[in-house]
Amino acid sequence: MERVPVLKIGDILLVSIQVDMSDQTALQLQEDLAERIVATGCDGVIIDITALDIVDSFVGRMLSTIASISRVLDAETVVVGMRPAVAITLVELGLSLNGIRTALNVERGMELLAAARADEYGHDDEADEPDDETTATR
């Protein structure tokens, strides 16, 4: 059980991290995700960290790496479900998760990705008028 599953939902790949990430698991996840982005043509990745009590520098770096790989493959990454305590610890540790977008939960993450996609292609296929990308509520 050392492989984190990548779930396809519409145009989005969803990864829910629940296990302690070892070097091996992290590498495997990066590979799996890159392969799935290419295979499915998805342009959005949501990483759910609700289950994580701690995000240390290793996990922070992994999230950054995943975001960078996705970006190279033309997919946007959003990290969702961060606990308040995790956010506080991150800031205290001086880890600011540079280059990583965050949203409160999966649904907000999906809205963020839809807005980013609409922005990129110059039209909005999810709503009637373009929203500010962080405040869309439906």
Added chain:
Amino acid sequence: MERVPVLKIGDILLVSIQVDMSDQTALQLQEDLAERIVATGCDGVIIDITALDIVDSFVGRMLSTIASISRVLDAETVVVGMRPAVAITLVELGLSLNGIRTALNVERGMELLAAARADEYGHDDEADEPDDETTATR
């Protein structure tokens, strides 16, 4: 990290099981799920077991219990992502997962739930005409 997160996506609650289920974790998941169904009013639950190499009688019983609890709360449960080897083992063990619906992946599971909902309410809000609930492809 002994709590399995319950993610809300639209009208559906998604649970991705990745950790070894202990009595404690299973009970906690049942409670969390029941509370979320009531709090959100969701009428569909998808349980992803892609990450499971083995589904023994304990996990099988847990899935049945979750399905029964959800049904009492007027929500439908679909188990998705079962590996071929898991299906073979289940049958060999004589566990037939009675009362549990299954689908190949999360997307198929969502289609199944949408079709079941349309069926129940006598109209179809996801497609132009009612589909057979297991074969809907879009």
